Amino acid sequence: MSIGQSTGTKPVSILPLPPILQRRDxxxxxxxxxxxxxxxxxxxxxxxxxxxxxxxxxxxxxTGCGLRLHIKDGEAIGLTPETNYPVNLGMACPKGWxxxxxxxxxxxxxxxxxxxxxxxxxxxxxxLAFETFVQKVRDVQAKHGPDSVAFxxxxxxxxxxxxxxxxxxxxxxxIRHGDGNTRQCMATAVSAYKESFGFDxxxxxxxxxxxxxxxxxxxxxxxxxHPIMWERVLRNRNNPEIIVIDPRRTETAxxxxxxxxxxxxxxxxLLYAITNWLIENDHVDHEFVHSxxxxxxxxxxxxxxxxxxxxxKSCGVSEESIVRAARSIGTGKAVSLWWTMGVNxxxxxxxxxxxxxxxxxxxxxxGKPGTGANSITGQCNAMGSRLWSSTTNLFGxxxxxxxxxxxxxxxxxxxxxxxxxxxGSWKYDRIIEGVRRGEIxxxxxxxxxxxxxxxxxxxxxxxxxxxxxxxVQDMYHTTETARLADLVLPxxxxxxxxxxxxxxxxxxxxxxxxxxxxGQALADFQILKGIAHYWGAAEQFAEWTDPEAVxxxxxRASRDQPCDITGIDGYAEIDQCGGIQWPWTEHxxxxxxxxxxxxxxxxxxxxFHDDGxxxxxxxxxxxxxxxxxxxxxxMLLTGRGTVSQWHTQTRTRQSPVLKMLYPQEAYIEINPVDxxxxxIDHGDLVIIESRRGxxxxxxxxxxxxxxxQAFMPMHYEITNQITLSHFDPHSGQPSYKDCAVRITRSAKxxxxxxxxx
Ligand SMILES: Nc1nc2c(c(=O)[nH]1)N[C@H]1C(S)=C(S)[C@@H](COP(=O)(O)OP(=O)(O)OC[C@H]3O[C@@H](n4cnc5c(=O)[nH]c(N)nc54)[C@H](O)[C@@H]3O)O[C@H]1N2
Ligand SMILES: Nc1nc2c(c(=O)[nH]1)N[C@H]1C(S)=C(S)[C@@H](COP(=O)(O)OP(=O)(O)OC[C@H]3O[C@@H](n4cnc5c(=O)[nH]c(N)nc54)[C@H](O)[C@@H]3O)O[C@H]1N2
Ligand code: SF4
Ligand SMILES: [Mo]
Numbered sequence: 001m002s003i004g005q006s007t008g009t010k011p012v013s014i015l016p017l018p019p020i021l022q023r024r025d026x027x028x029x030x031x032x033x034x035x036x037x038x039x040x041x042x043x044x045x046x047x048x049x050x051x052x053x054x055x056x057x058x059x060x061x062x063t064g065c066g067l068r069l070h071i072k073d074g075e076a077i078g079l080t081p082e083t084n085y086p087v088n089l090g091m092a093c094p095k096g097w098x099x100x101x102x103x104x105x106x107x108x109x110x111x112x113x114x115x116x117x118x119x120x121x122x123x124x125x126x127x128l129a130f131e132t133f134v135q136k137v138r139d140v141q142a143k144h145g146p147d148s149v150a151f152x153x154x155x156x157x158x159x160x161x162x163x164x165x166x167x168x169x170x171x172x173x174x175i176r177h178g179d180g181n182t183r184q185c186m187a188t189a190v191s192a193y194k195e196s197f198g199f200d201x202x203x204x205x206x207x208x209x210x211x212x213x214x215x216x217x218x219x220x221x222x223x224x225x226h227p228i229m230w231e232r233v234l235r236n237r238n239n240p241e242i243i244v245i246d247p248r249r250t251e252t253a254x255x256x257x258x259x260x261x262x263x264x265x266x267x268x269x270l271l272y273a274i275t276n277w278l279i280e281n282d283h284v285d286h287e288f289v290h291s292x293x294x295x296x297x298x299x300x301x302x303x304x305x306x307x308x309x310x311x312x313k314s315c316g317v318s319e320e321s322i323v324r325a326a327r328s329i330g331t332g333k334a335v336s337l338w339w340t341m342g343v344n345x346x347x348x349x350x351x352x353x354x355x356x357x358x359x360x361x362x363x364x365x366x367g368k369p370g371t372g373a374n375s376i377t378g379q380c381n382a383m384g385s386r387l388w389s390s391t392t393n394l395f396g397x398x399x400x401x402x403x404x405x406x407x408x409x410x411x412x413x414x415x416x417x418x419x420x421x422x423x424g425s426w427k428y429d430r431i432i433e434g435v436r437r438g439e440i441x442x443x444x445x446x447x448x449x450x451x452x453x454x455x456x457x458x459x460x461x462x463x464x465x466x467x468x469x470x471x472v473q474d475m476y477h478t479t480e481t482a483r484l485a486d487l488v489l490p491x492x493x494x495x496x497x498x499x500x501x502x503x504x505x506x507x508x509x510x511x512x513x514x515x516x517x518x519g520q521a522l523a524d525f526q527i528l529k530g531i532a533h534y535w536g537a538a539e540q541f542a543e544w545t546d547p548e549a550v551x552x553x554x555x556r557a558s559r560d561q562p563c564d565i566t567g568i569d570g571y572a573e574i575d576q577c578g579g580i581q582w583p584w585t586e587h588x589x590x591x592x593x594x595x596x597x598x599x600x601x602x603x604x605x606x607x608f609h610d611d612g613x614x615x616x617x618x619x620x621x622x623x624x625x626x627x628x629x630x631x632x633x634x635m636l637l638t639g640r641g642t643v644s645q646w647h648t649q650t651r652t653r654q655s656p657v658l659k660m661l662y663p664q665e666a667y668i669e670i671n672p673v674d675x676x677x678x679x680i681d682h683g684d685l686v687i688i689e690s691r692r693g694x695x696x697x698x699x700x701x702x703x704x705x706x707x708x709q710a711f712m713p714m715h716y717e718i719t720n721q722i723t724l725s726h727f728d729p730h731s732g733q734p735s736y737k738d739c740a741v742r743i744t745r746s747a748k749x750x751x752x753x754x755x756x757x
Contacts, residue, residue: 009507026614054080057501057579058096059156059494060646062226062377066578067099069495069514075098076495076514081274086578086597087206087503093227094644095226100495102654103515109477109490110519112200120476121488122532124316126520128613130534132487133444136469137173140442147382150431150440153389154447155185155382158499158511161549162381163448164541166390168528171419172537174392177440179392180384182378183428188344188732189375190386192353195730196361196373196615198608200386200397204336204372205581207506209233214241214332216325217269219342220357223251224640226340226376229504237307238370241328245270246342247637248260248711249704258325262708264635264738266315267622268348271355272618273311274326276303278363283330285364292605293361295616318708334370337365341378341639345737349729358616361476367602376504383502387563392424400424401621412557416538427732428454429725436465443471446524446606447491451480452648455734457571457720458693473527478716491524492517493651499525499547500574506563507579510571525550558582562608567595568684625726632690632740634674634710637724639737641713649715655714666697670743671709672721675701678743685746688712690722690739696746704727709744 033034051072057064066085070074079100081092089134097690112129113121114134125133140148151169168176190200197203209215209232222230225228230252244256245267253259262270276282279300289296312319329335343349353375356750360366360373377383387397398405400423409601410417424436432439432454443464453462464470464484472485475493482488496517500508517523522530526549534543544550548571553724558565567589574580580595588595628635644661646652668688680686682701687694688710695718705711712719714736724739 003376009506011306018026032219046318054512054514055085055575056512056514057380057503058092058099059338059380059511060095060099061226062379062504063087063226063381063500064199064380064509064579065228066509067092067096069100069512071514075516084578087507087509088228091228091231091312094661095652096645096657099484099516100652101657102714103493103518104499104656105476106587107476107478107650107654108518109474109482109488109520110521111490113477114518115486119538121331121485126522126530129487131703132526133471133489133531134534136487137175137307137442137444140468141174144441146174146176147318147434147439149175149442149445150426150434151175152428152431152442152448152450153178153180153385154390155180155182155379155390156447157379157524158497158547159384159388159508159554160500161528161548162385163388163390163550163554164525164528164544165397166388167413167415168532168535168537168541169414169444170390170421170425171415172532172540175534176421177431177434178389178425179428179431180193180385181450181453182382183732184345184734185341185378186344186375186386187384187733188346188349188353188728189339190392191350191398191728191731192357193375194359195350196354197611198614201562201608202377202506203366203505204374204381205600206232207598207599208336208370208374208600210236211238212236212240212332212334212336213238213370214243214328214335216243216245216329216335217252217256217336218245218337218339218620220338220340220378221246221640222338222340223253223255224643225378227274227375229641234717239330243325243328243456247408247706247709248490258321258328258700260317260321260325263314263316264637264709265346265348267346268345268355268621269306269311270315270317271352271359272303272306273308273322274329275299275355275359275362276306277308277323277326278330279303281330282364288364288605289362292607292613293616294611294613296362299358299362299616299618299724301680303399329359329363332365335360336370336372336374338366338374338376340376342737344733345735345736347625347726347728347738348619348622349733349735351442351617354617355416357614358618361614361616364566367600367605371598371602380503383504383506384500387502392427393597394420394424396561397563398561400555409557412542412559413553419540425438429727429732429734432463434458435466438466441467442471443467443469444473445481446473449474449479449481449650451484451649452717453714454463454719455728455736456692456725457717457723459725472564473524474650475521479648479650489527490521491527492521496521497525500551500571501584503579506581507573508565508568508582509579510574520609524648541754545566549635611685621666625735626691626724626738626740628708628740630744634708636690636722636739636741637705637709637711637737638714638719640709641715645713647715648717662715663698666695666712666718667700668697668743669700669702669705671705671707672701672703675699678745680743680745681748684748687744687746688722688741690724690741692724693721695719
């Protein structure tokens with residue numbers, strides 16, 4: 001599957017070559033730079049005043065902290081957390097502090113790379129890269145049909161780039177299938193909200209962390225995953241009850257007032273038992289239920305089957321603890337329920353998320369300060385991908401299946417309605433299955449690293465190797481996926497380009513260009529523009545000149561949607577307001593000159609279904625697909641390890657400071673009693689085997705995991721070699737946090753490793 005250097009193809013239309021620019025170090029480059037001041041702010045790299053500061057949104061997690069960049073001689077040389085930003089109020093975690101440092105690295109992809117006939121990746125020009133890309137996609141489509149090409153994208157590029165990617169791939173290039181790493185992350189919350197509320201609408205604002213008198217965290221470890229959200233919890237002056245539902249005694253659980261250390265994947269039964277107790281003890285807001293919900297009788301009947309005695313046994317949580325938590329929820333004045341991957345990444349995640357939503361609804365804990373059924377997002381722009389990627393949903397969260405929606409979007413985009421397909425894409429797992437079956441022959445991967453992060457990774461790596469063409473668009477040429485690529489397209493990263501991110505509380509924040517990308521690396525926006533030109537679609541995208549022009553197109557398409565942003569007065573207003581939460585309609589803007597900084601949804605009790613009512617949805621319990629057995633007696637959980645590690649580590653491992661803050665070698669957390677029984681000491685090398693693979697890691701003996709369970713962070717490449725490929729049936733999200741393994745000692749360490757917990 002290697003590709004010769006010369007494709008011998010002619011570009012369909014020639015991208016006008018950018019001017020040759022002189023770099024700071026004196027070398028010359030042909031960069032496709034935005035023109036100064038193009039977004040109206042005068043904040044592009046080229047037009048930044050010599051010495052100044054400017055505030056941009058962090059590009060790691062969905063908290064969306066504001067970081068103040070300190071500019072000297074037109075280039076960012078340092079940063080501090082923004083004190084005036086309504087999200088972080090002057091705080092940042094180590095990843096944010098080190099955000100600039102990771103941009104300087106030998107691992108950066110600085111030129112397009114093409115695999116030669118000898119199998120080596122060789123530098124090539126952008127012209128040849130674009131030609132090759134376009135020709136390969138065309139060849140595969142011609143030979144194998146329109147289903148044969150797919151893309152996999154991300155929650156880590158700005159909305160405008162996602163919008164461009166979706167429109168280019170699906171409305172211009174005829175690429176039928178495209179999904180993103182948000183499937184690994186947020187798909188469950190999306191399906192749950194859509195069915196319950198009628199729209200994918202997280203209702204909260206961060207002020208709710210401070211206003212609650214009872215906060216419930218289900219499958220969420222914000223101390224590690226969302227540290228600045230946790231700081232907001234610490235600012236709560238109500239002496240709140242903090243209930244953590246997690247099989248591990250996490251940092252967050254240690255800081256809680258009640259920890260329900262349940263058996264993995266027994267959340268649904270536990271939540272139904274809590275719901276049942278709330279109904280039996282009449283902690284129900286009957287007026288709210290009557291006026292604003294449907295399905296209460298079915299809910300009551302269903303949860304009545306979940307008696308305390310049975311559930312207590314199956315979940316491994318005492319009856320007293322369940323009742324205490326239920327009572328706190330029932331009697332709290334402002335109760336907020338927060339969930340993250342412990343819920344979403346489950347084979348019954350959608351129903352579990354809806355069980356959380358049900359509790360908020362029947363107790364009337366929605367639409368008021370300190371309340372809500374609140375899914376915390378993962379990546380900086382996972383919500384942007386939900387709204388703008390045109391993968392599962394059409395541009396602006398419309399429906400591909402609806403002709404009226406297609407017409408509306410086509411008008412907003414100034415495109416022919418016939419170019420918009422009438423179906424959403426295959427989901428991620430179906431795309432991977434398509435590769436296995438030989439249906440997908442070419443794959444375009446943008447800002448994600450599936451060869452490390454997808455479930456049951458060994459399988460994925462061999463599948464990626466089967467493709468006729470794999471193009472990888474990334475900041476670094478060293479990612480596990482880029483190493484398998486036929487073509488690497490070098491991308492600018494955070495701080496080197498512009499656009500908007502949407503954080504967990506629906507806030508649009510600005511990404512700014514404060515550095516020049518290394519070598520010939522280009523913003524994804526410019527790469528997409530290049531591809532559009534070479535594809536012959538320049539005309540179709542004539543209006544898509546720069547990110548802010550795309551933002552205006554997005555605004556048009558959002559009209560009358562729950563996520564309407566027609567009232568935002570461009571990037572300048574987002575900048576001046578410290579971000580703006582959706583919705584913000586033209587009508588809102590006429591009524592109030594400035595958007596208030598904290599807004600939550602559903603204050604009027606009207607949901608997005610046609611009848612305005614939310615749905616209470618229940619289901620039966622699903623048996624665990626791979627329970628433990630005598631052969632594989634340990635349940636393996638996976639997730640985030642430390643504040644300083646980000647996912648597959650392509651970025652965070654570039655910072656010497658961050659590297660000092662986390663263990664360099666893969667480790668597994670094992671309960672001390674188990675360790676004793678298996679004759680494993682802290683620091684020993686152990687073998688972990690599942691039905692899919694065999695890996696080695698350092699034993700970290702700690703009481704934070706229960707007996708019969710173990711935990712591995714996802715940041716090390718090997719973790720997903722043993723995970724089990726299984727999914728939530730409604731959302732298609734992988735269930736990363738349950739598979740059966742066995743653990744044995746491999747070798748004694750001559751020197752014990754340093755404990756890191
Ligand atoms: N430092 C850092 N921060 C990050 C990230 C990162 O890589 N590093 N990634 C970001 C992204 S994309 C995401 S999605 C978020 C994820 O943020 P979180 O979801 O908070 O992180 P995880 O560790 O994946 O999972 C949360 C918890 O779920 C628990 N869990 C496992 N199984 C179950 C179960 O059956 N029931 C319950 N109730 N809990 C269970 C785990 O023990 C774990 O403590 O973090 C974001 N923030
Ligand atoms: N076992 C297990 N596996 C998991 C999880 C788990 O809990 N357990 N969690 C899952 C979750 S929630 C998630 S979100 C995924 C994350 O999985 P991935 O998306 O695969 O992880 P990242 O390391 O964030 O990969 C992002 C890539 O984009 C590149 N990049 C960053 N910025 C840009 C940019 O602006 N442009 C371009 N072109 N590239 C850029 C980075 O260098 C990196 O290679 O992992 C999932 N995998
Ligand atoms: S908490 Fe998230 S958004 Fe804030 S600085 Fe850390 S990584 Fe960035
Ligand atoms: Mo995620």
